[in-house]
Amino acid sequence: MSYFDGITPVTFEGPDSNNPLAFRHYDPDEVVMGKRMEEHLRFAVCYWHNFAWEGGDPFGGRTFERPWFGDTMDHARAKADAAFDMFRILGVPYFCFHDADVRPEGADFAENTANLEAIVDLFEEKMKDGPKLLWGTANLFSHRRYMAGAATNPDPDVFAFAAATVKTCLDATHRLGGENYVLWGGREGYETLLNTDMGRELDHLAKFIEKVVDHKHRIGFEGTILIEPKPQEPTKHQYDYDVATCYGFLKRYGLENEVKLNIEQGHAILAGHSFEHEIALAQALGAFGSIDMNRNDYQSGWDTDQFPNNVPEVALAYYHILKGGGFGTGGTNFDAKLRRQSLDPEDLIAAHVGGMDVCARGLKAAAAMLEEGGLEAALTDRYAGWEGADAKHMLHEESLEDIAARVARDGVNPSPVSGRQERLENHVNRFV
Amino acid sequence: MSYFDGITPVTFEGPDSNNPLAFRHYDPDEVVMGKRMEEHLRFAVCYWHNFAWEGGDPFGGRTFERPWFGDTMDHARAKADAAFDMFRILGVPYFCFHDADVRPEGADFAENTANLEAIVDLFEEKMKDGPKLLWGTANLFSHRRYMAGAATNPDPDVFAFAAATVKTCLDATHRLGGENYVLWGGREGYETLLNTDMGRELDHLAKFIEKVVDHKHRIGFEGTILIEPKPQEPTKHQYDYDVATCYGFLKRYGLENEVKLNIEQGHAILAGHSFEHEIALAQALGAFGSIDMNRNDYQSGWDTDQFPNNVPEVALAYYHILKGGGFGTGGTNFDAKLRRQSLDPEDLIAAHVGGMDVCARGLKAAAAMLEEGGLEAALTDRYAGWEGADAKHMLHEESLEDIAARVARDGVNPSPVSGRQERLENHVNRFV
Amino acid sequence: MSYFDGITPVTFEGPDSNNPLAFRHYDPDEVVMGKRMEEHLRFAVCYWHNFAWEGGDPFGGRTFERPWFGDTMDHARAKADAAFDMFRILGVPYFCFHDADVRPEGADFAENTANLEAIVDLFEEKMKDGPKLLWGTANLFSHRRYMAGAATNPDPDVFAFAAATVKTCLDATHRLGGENYVLWGGREGYETLLNTDMGRELDHLAKFIEKVVDHKHRIGFEGTILIEPKPQEPTKHQYDYDVATCYGFLKRYGLENEVKLNIEQGHAILAGHSFEHEIALAQALGAFGSIDMNRNDYQSGWDTDQFPNNVPEVALAYYHILKGGGFGTGGTNFDAKLRRQSLDPEDLIAAHVGGMDVCARGLKAAAAMLEEGGLEAALTDRYAGWEGADAKHMLHEESLEDIAARVARDGVNPSPVSGRQERLENHVNRFV
Amino acid sequence: MSYFDGITPVTFEGPDSNNPLAFRHYDPDEVVMGKRMEEHLRFAVCYWHNFAWEGGDPFGGRTFERPWFGDTMDHARAKADAAFDMFRILGVPYFCFHDADVRPEGADFAENTANLEAIVDLFEEKMKDGPKLLWGTANLFSHRRYMAGAATNPDPDVFAFAAATVKTCLDATHRLGGENYVLWGGREGYETLLNTDMGRELDHLAKFIEKVVDHKHRIGFEGTILIEPKPQEPTKHQYDYDVATCYGFLKRYGLENEVKLNIEQGHAILAGHSFEHEIALAQALGAFGSIDMNRNDYQSGWDTDQFPNNVPEVALAYYHILKGGGFGTGGTNFDAKLRRQSLDPEDLIAAHVGGMDVCARGLKAAAAMLEEGGLEAALTDRYAGWEGADAKHMLHEESLEDIAARVARDGVNPSPVSGRQERLENHVNRFV
Numbered sequence A, B, C, D: 001m002s003y004f005d006g007i008t009p010v011t012f013e014g015p016d017s018n019n020p021l022a023f024r025h026y027d028p029d030e031v032v033m034g035k036r037m038e039e040h041l042r043f044a045v046c047y048w049h050n051f052a053w054e055g056g057d058p059f060g061g062r063t064f065e066r067p068w069f070g071d072t073m074d075h076a077r078a079k080a081d082a083a084f085d086m087f088r089i090l091g092v093p094y095f096c097f098h099d100a101d102v103r104p105e106g107a108d109f110a111e112n113t114a115n116l117e118a119i120v121d122l123f124e125e126k127m128k129d130g131p132k133l134l135w136g137t138a139n140l141f142s143h144r145r146y147m148a149g150a151a152t153n154p155d156p157d158v159f160a161f162a163a164a165t166v167k168t169c170l171d172a173t174h175r176l177g178g179e180n181y182v183l184w185g186g187r188e189g190y191e192t193l194l195n196t197d198m199g200r201e202l203d204h205l206a207k208f209i210e211k212v213v214d215h216k217h218r219i220g221f222e223g224t225i226l227i228e229p230k231p232q233e234p235t236k237h238q239y240d241y242d243v244a245t246c247y248g249f250l251k252r253y254g255l256e257n258e259v260k261l262n263i264e265q266g267h268a269i270l271a272g273h274s275f276e277h278e279i280a281l282a283q284a285l286g287a288f289g290s291i292d293m294n295r296n297d298y299q300s301g302w303d304t305d306q307f308p309n310n311v312p313e314v315a316l317a318y319y320h321i322l323k324g325g326g327f328g329t330g331g332t333n334f335d336a337k338l339r340r341q342s343l344d345p346e347d348l349i350a351a352h353v354g355g356m357d358v359c360a361r362g363l364k365a366a367a368a369m370l371e372e373g374g375l376e377a378a379l380t381d382r383y384a385g386w387e388g389a390d391a392k393h394m395l396h397e398e399s400l401e402d403i404a405a406r407v408a409r410d411g412v413n414p415s416p417v418s419g420r421q422e423r424l425e426n427h428v429n430r431f432v
């Protein structure tokens, strides 16, 4: 019997449906800008928040009552059954997982590895007619051994344990045909500078990632290696603070062509940015990889990982993604969790249905904006001056002295023109 | 008659003095870690907040009544008289200025230049027995022509005007023996992504800075070129967001050896960091240049530019500065302004006296911590494992496979050790 | 010739219009829940941001070039001409003003009063076929005399000057048929507790408001007295921090039946709340009055006063307003300003058109939600247990001992039920 | 054998000691302003963070390895042994606890009560020569039954369970001679307004507190009932947001004379206030009760509950406390937890020693400021104008009309005077 007994696969019923477990906007086969929505959005469901998280928060424990909660391989198999049931009900093309989500914690590395491999066997079977793997990853932050970091731990044995673990997870991802591999450095940061050698830790982190990249090539994994910016939480300061910080780190160590970014809305907000800023910046820097489409509450100072629900915001994110050519190996992962009071199986399904519909509406609005072309035309117009030969010559050839001489000689004295922000915002509101 | 009539030069009277216009902790000649405090701290007073700012805020206008407020060269000369009077009273070794602080705004570039040059003549005279110039800079943000950026303006003529202006300011700085030149990109950012081509703007900004670096070399200026991180305000998003972002930008365009950072406490706070984080990170990245020692109010979401007053915080900043070898061409600038209700000449003096004393206490505490050595010993101890040959071999030579094989074979299973954060915080409290 | 020459009155053209100066959603005569939209929304345009603000920010001065900028009565009359032209073009039923927006600053109270009265004469004339006055108010924050507060100033003469000024403004509001009078205490707060006697200042503020209430009754003004919560800016801490704080203040001094609240989205955000929270709380406390429908940028820590543009957010605000019975004397004021780069007359019009359309969409979505009834039904269901006689008895009659005895006796041991948050969010997304 | 084996009672060794487990500033018997420091500070150690919390955070589980972790009465007794050992080592006069900290969770109310009573028996014994109870409280937030609130739960049975539980905890507190009883409403708030009837929930909360007050009187408990402001976390919005909100709530329901506030630095920060603001406001409102002296990290958006370590900040808190007459039944509780990496018994002791020393330094600085009198003199001076008969007459007798007539007649036109903020900050820095 399935945990989701009585819930049938979710289908597209159109905007007038009031069935809470139907898609009203997401029709996988609808063609948008020449491509099916499913291929645009590349939805993935995460294993951790849906199946491993128990509903705790800093002031309370488990609220969910899932039959698969427990520490045995049997529990892990029951969990996998529920997970793949849900993937099938939602009809998502992808899922994502950490090792620790899917297998019981072993007493040591060998047992962890054996447990993981047994589950990967099971996944291989289940994936035959189920979703594909968008990305795999290793949980290098929950176990107490990682409390002071994994790659950046002061203890080399922790670095070793983490490295060994990533090897098994990258191998598993490869074996399951994963399209990306993610490194989220949740404990790669510090609690206090008083006990931290930041320069050394950054060097170690780079070495660690280099080894991952080497291993990827060695085993012939053709997916993308992704790191995921987040400014803080769990640590006071995380090294992968935001897109700009990650880029600087990768560039410093010559990794910028090997590693791309998985950008999460909630982490953008925590770092003081808008989600579209982080996406647009990653694109400008050639670092865009994938997204975690889960929002933060604007009034909460921690990572709330909520399902997306604001269509205008989501539309701006997809606008930049589409404008940049859409996803390559990346996709739209929901690194989103139910509120801990949402106890029912229906909540799990409905939350995803709502999130997928919000994304579908956002994508269609973004496509409509691009097809209409008004925003791009306004942009071209605004920078048109830079297309002139004189401007290009100045930019590329002239020295400060040359320019100063010309400004003085010609009495260059520019007048500003309207930035038209409200008019552009109104324009966007025609589509969302 | 001086604006500061009746106020005599401030002298060191020792901690028991209750003279509000005496130093109680800053004795320029006191030797700390083998160097006079004056040479360690390298205090600079800024021209803008002290002499050009009128006390306005977003909801109110001028509160200060300074006899030199006005738009003529006579006003500018009266302002310079007051400024150098204050420098003399405080006994500071340095000052800093923008062009727009010291000269009236002209009708065009030529008039601006002429006005600036006349003031530079005056400064040359005044500096004979007065302070030196820590850094000069150009105000590329107040005039309406810069409302959409200077180097990143969509209009190439604004880029040209800005470039020409920087030429004059860098020349002036060179002529006055300035030890650094600062570029604060207050309008290099955006109000809305809807009208912004971020990739293009970043390229233009890099070109602009390249030209500044070229000009520096052309004229033989041996000071340091500095950029100043700030996340936002006046723009919604500023390209020089924080230290990590600036570093990534410089590295991307190959400027990291030519340009260093001027780090401000208030800007660190606005970007979600501690001041000591930004300093320590800049040092780790080889990008540390100078500091603006003015704090933000922790409860205000904008740049309050207050004088420093919290000794323990200031001590941690100088701890990292001293640990990294102290200032080179940089120094301790007060980019600080009086609260707009602090109307009196005495307020101007007292605010600096208090700030300088706080810095002196911070410096001495930092030096004492370094001389005692407990923090460094704890750090060495914490990372000692990485000094072993095996750890180094793993870091530099081993692949993930090598490491995984060893972890499996040896059953590597590390146990965490205490991070001792509270004990280290207590240790610091012995000195502050 | 009008400042808005060439711009004709804005009309409703329907959602398919791509005329940027037409309403696509706001049709004043469309009936929503039995009332015309104009009567529901009660739009007001503010005088200050549109006609008095010059485009400055903390790092730059005037960007706008309006022919009426200047300090004479002629300028004030030209400004009024432009303002009423704009009111007519937009077809708004209301406007709002401060004394300092509409008259030149005089040398003293008498001149201020004379200037104001002359403008009120002019307004009386212009209002014959123009908009009505939603509310008037006095600017007690811009002039330097108010730098340390108006009602809470340490100098009783400032209290007096402020009180006298409010008298003239309340009289003017009364004469112009204003429907409310607002007191925004922008400087009623402190910069530092070190120089502040908070208990005394709160007492003075209460006395001041009492006098305003008395004067209202004395002159027969039947509008509502409103105070406007804001946590900070310009002061570090403002006494009218948020709705809950204002309520506690009014209740403490017995003013809760005389004074209601004007709630601004931007101020809600600055205080750490959502806009709908502030509205719903004010309604629960019987303190709801009116709204300022201008948003803050979520990434900026100061008051950005932007035009609303996010329909889902606006819909939640109107949902609570409609659920509470709609506006009484209150309305939807745009305390919103153009971005300082939006220089053109068209920007002024377009920004309002866009904002009004967003509000119209929000209102219609809110009405649809209420008419559908799903949210209210879910709420009734959730609290149904409290409608039982036993629950009411417990709440109103039983002591802790009674309850403990019953819990022990009956083994009361409740199980939680799902809070269904995501399902409710999905439900809302059917309407926005 | 004690968990703290080898650690001897902490004694005062003076500022020059470098023993990390000695007091350098806290000498309980030192007389400050006529009272022993122990009687001023009234230190309490909390049970929960020290003995019940396991070191988890949202991304990781237990890091601490305490022999008493477990769910039996034997574990609870071992925990009590360790706790009282620590109280004795620290020499603190008080401790605080929740029911859930000290007893195993039972299957139902009856078992919870029996478990609690058994532990209270044990505590009675242990307290004979140990610390007293500053306050007791009930944990109404960790168990899943409370996930949607306790007093504000939509299910009346949860209200009942909570009320019954508070009865047992207040009885226990009374029996143990507790000097206060705290209600922290950690789940009294909401996750989403969509499923929340705020007006109803506030009414229920008031009824709940009324019952607690009634029970207090019924059993003759003479301690103070305290509520503890916190803006959010665990809920998105907590009803006891801050001091002003709590005051308004109490006043609305006529509880302001029966209930006072327990103010925490970290919660003040989360709500956008300084700690001293919250203390000073509570004093101005007659609502000051007690403090939780644990700080938040200024860069973290959640409750970090760190031990205090910044003397200047702590000094300002005690300055307001002393100025208001010091504690009545309240005290200085450390609601502080070790960082989760601080694993050792020594960390527990050292953290408290450091925190107590910081408080002692803060108290002595505050006392010195008060004894010197400069701040109070400046304050008296600033408001001196209000002591005149005319000012008092205006405030209490005159109408707006009277005042306006006088302002017009006399040409009242006040000039501002300096607020002297920097000078006052410098003054404070003479003492900290």
Ligand SMILES: [Co+2]
Binding pocket: A264, A266, A267, A303, A304, A305, A335
């Ligand atoms: Co997240």
Ligand SMILES: [Co+2]
Binding pocket: A228, A264, A292, A335
């Ligand atoms: Co994520």
Ligand SMILES: [Co+2]
Binding pocket: B264, B266, B267, B303, B304, B305, B335
């Ligand atoms: Co600044």
Ligand SMILES: [Co+2]
Binding pocket: B228, B264, B292, B335
């Ligand atoms: Co600066």
Ligand SMILES: [Co+2]
Binding pocket: C264, C266, C267, C303, C304, C305, C335
């Ligand atoms: Co506002």
Ligand SMILES: [Co+2]
Binding pocket: C228, C264, C292, C335
């Ligand atoms: Co407003």
Ligand SMILES: [Co+2]
Binding pocket: D264, D266, D267, D303, D304, D305, D335
């Ligand atoms: Co806390």
Ligand SMILES: [Co+2]
Binding pocket: D228, D264, D292, D335
């Ligand atoms: Co607390």
